[in-house]
Amino acid sequence: MKIAQIILSPIIAFVVGMFFLGLARKIIARIHWRYGPPLTQPFIDIIKLFNQTSVSHGGLFNLGIILSLSGSIVLVLFLPIGNFHPLSGSGGMLVILYLMLFGPLGIALSGGEAANPNTSIGISRKLILALGYEAPLLFILLAAMIHNNTISIVEIVRAQQEAGWALLTFPMVVPGIAYLLILPAILGKRPFELVGAAQEISSGPMVEFGGKRLAMVNIQHAFSMFIGIALFVNLFLGGSSNPGFFIIKMLVVFIVEVLINAVFPRMRIEQAFRYLWRWPTLVSFAGLVLVMIMGR
Amino acid sequence: MSIELVLIIAFGGAFLTYFFGKISYKLRDVFTVLVSCVLPVLIAYLYGKDLENTFYVGFLGLPLLLRLNTLSWFFALTVSAVGALSIIFSLSYIRGRERTDFYYLMMLLVNAGMLGIVLSGDFVTFYIFWEIMSWSAFLLISYNRGPALAAGMKYIVMSIVGSIGMIIGILSLYTRFGTLIFSELAVVIASSSPGYILSLLLLFFVAFGIKNAVWPFHTWLPPAHSEAPSPFSAVLSGVLVRMGMYGFLLFFYGIVGLKSFLGLGRGLLSFHYILAWIGAINIVIPTFIAMLQNDSKRLLAWHGVGQGGYMVLGTAIGTPLGLIGGTFHIVNHTSYIALLFLVVGAVEYRTNGVRDLNSLGGLIKRMPITFIGALVGACGLIGVPLTNGFVSKWLIYKTLILERYPFLAFAAFIGSWGTILSLYKFLHNMFLGQLPEKYKDLKKAPFTMQLPILVFSLVIIVFGIIPGIPLKIINTIGTSFRFESLQITIWGIASETGTLNTINIFVAIVAACIIVWLVSKAGKRSIPVNQADSYAAGASVPADKYHYTVDFYNPLYRMITPFLRDFVDEFYMKLAQWTRGLGNGVRRVYTGDVGNYVIYILLFLALLIFVQVKWSIW
DSSP states (O other): OHHHHHHHHHHHHHHHHHHHHHHHHHHHHHHTTOOOOOTTHHHHHHHHHHTSOEEEOOHHHHHHHHHHHHHHHHHHHHSOBTTBOTTGGGTHHHHHHHHTTHHHHHHHHHHHHTOOHHHHHHHHHHHHHHHHHHHHHHHHHHHHHHHHTOSOHHHHHHHHHHHOOGGGSTTTHHHHHHHHHHHHHHHTOTTSTTSSOHHHHTTGGGTTOOHHHHHHHHHHHHHHHHHHHHHHHHHHSOOOSSHHHHHHHHHHHHHHHHHHHHHOOOOOHHHHHHHHHHHHHHHHHHHHHHHHHHOO | OHHHHHHHHHHHHHHHHHHHHHHOHHHHHHHHHHHHHHHHHHHHHTTTOOEEEEEEEEETTEEEEEEEOHHHHHHHHHHHHHHHHHHHHHHHHSTTSSOHHHHHHHHHHHHHHHHHHHHBOBHHHHHHHHHHHHHHHHHHHGGGOTHHHHHHHHHHHHHHHHHHHHHHHHHHHHHHHSOOBHHHHHHHGGGSOHHHHHHHHHHHHHHHHHHHTOTTSOTTHHHHHHHSOHHHHHHIIIIITTHHHHHHIIIIIIIIOHHHHHTSSOGGGOHHHHHHHHHHHHHHHHHHHHHTOOBHHHHHHHHHHHHHHHHHHHHHTOSHHHHHHHHHHHHHHHHHHHHHHHHHHHHHHHTTSOOBTTSOOOGGGTOHHHHHHHHHHHHHHHTOTTSHHHHHHHHHHHHHHHTTOHHHHHHHHHHHHHHHHHHHHHHHHHHSSOOOGGGTTOOOOOHHHHHHHHHHHHHHHHHHHOTHHHHHHHHHHHHHTTOOOOOEETTEEOOTTOOEEHHHHHHHHHHHHHHHHHHHHHSOOEEEOOTTOSOOTTSOOOSSOOOOOTTTTHHHHHHHGGGOOOHHHHHHHHHHHHHHHHHHHHHHHOOSOHHHHHHHHHHHHHHHHHHHHHHOOO
């Protein structure tokens, strides 16, 4: 059973993540009064890219992207997807927090060796942005862990199945709102789409990737999108007892994010950082204080 | 007998090295390496022994003791191993400089002094070795002259303040209890009043806190670390500074005892809680200051201060998990900070002393082994899973969350994120990006430099995947302090409130990497290109400096710099300036000219006569 889950979880994450990427393009096209590409376009792109020649800038350039993608795959094993949580007993939420590092760090190392200033600027922005959203995210995760007095995400999901969605109960609603405020930054969607800003820095960290490496970066992007939303669903929307309902919940959150993405312009990095360390941080801090006061 | 043997070899070796150096430098090099490598072997052989013996009676009527238990064995092994590796590193680093005999003498003497500290069984012996260590460290810090002299002066002044604090504490202990032996003190101290214990704790907090660079006593550390020779920076940041942590553990838990230590004060105002907050401050501020540094060694030095915060936080919280996490973090910190300083040393050696992060770049192509060391060390410092830093931080976070200290946990977490930013800058500016024209023909680091780098990298990864080996030993230390024993397994820690299984994580990541690699293999082959062949929107890529390094996090710097002034350092410098002004004022009166003194005496006599004549009071 566990082995089946270990094999199935990354496949679910891959398919759902890629499907979301296709869906996003479709929704945005419809908002623009275009027809848009078919939903399977991301899959087609990946197969196409794997058959194209690419360039390589050295050993770390090849290795970093492999590390990044495999970190994301392992992370999926720690996240409950419905009742699938094959490895979450090996370290709990703290491991999830740290495994979230592998994705950006691998791409940063790989891009670093490409010796292109556009890459470096993009990475610098990504790390600043990550520091920006990490402060509220840590308050949120701490509030969730303190509220349930556990470091296991499975326990947090189980507690919600008894007491109802955390987003609908006081005081967990406060960190929940903070999470919604930072979710676009975690997913790298507008108004926080400044890491790969195509018009300014030629898609930033991705500029030197081509062929199969670009395909892997795209897959990694799909995975990280899946992870960001799945974490929210687990922490605040009560997870689910089976993967099907879980994906439906994720879909709702994702569509909301796509709509926000479609109507907002892009922030500058200073604006983004200032915003993230002001409102979401304040709200999540207040949430943690409330949790501390209300609990015990 | 064997403890004495260790110290005799350590000290005797140090002095013999100096004399061998006068005969031939080859003989000296061989002998130095031999002495420094024998010590860890000898200490490892003493594992599991519990010894205590008096080696000298009659110093002011006090017996002087040496003792060995798990705590001191643990520290002694770390000290001697780091000493040996940094001496091997020194072989090529220091060759050709002046006063090399003196350098080796001092390196071995510092090593011997630290071994003496951890092996001593009473406060007199402890103090003697403490001073040997402090003074030889001073001579090594100022080895490079120039700005190093000022750094050394700053260090020794603060170190002396710490020593004074310790000696007052020792005198007070002696007058009250009549003994200075650790094991006897631990028994009698329990009966004294909390107020007395608190004053003792404060005195020893100053003494050990200055050495440990705990905020607000951290200001000596950044200049001292960046100006010292790199192999010694590794020793300094890795083990010498952590002698302060040894002092904390010894005094808080070994002598005062768990119960009295946690019983001081109540609630938010208890001693250990305030100490934990000092640890938290110590994590956040230095880590963010580190982000602003452009000197590679100064950046690491600030992280040395910051990581000390995790140790203080872990040990001060007073839970078994916290103690084990904090103590494990000491040895982990030793391995990766020493590694990073050696990496900087290797780069410095090949580029003729360049430490400026803005003028390097692309060195991965010329120094691949050194880069691997830097990468592993950086991952350890950040606490990436599968490195030892992750395990110790996991333990500290877990205890903070389950004991309901979320704000302390937040400080610890956000510190880790600051670490990521500055360490990526460190890696990127030195090793990644475009290789400048002038470093085209750079050679690899010599073998004597690569060997310590590889050994440290291996330690970081092995302890990260099978942390059970060191954790078992640390658990024994915990139980000797009357903490309850934890369920340690080879792959981490098992408990109902949360298990850590590093081997599962390791297997999962390796399997995922293999699968991804196979998938990537299946794609079409890529063509290797050189660094000039990159996308520049149609323009040609400039050959020499095309690397985004200066002000790497510029938007962030602009926002946080105003908040990151080192107020403590400014205060100390003002104090120093004020003292100097006072000294100058005194010197104006106290000129050293006999004529002036005669005039002072005459004036004073005249005053006396005048007083007598006028009021006739005598």
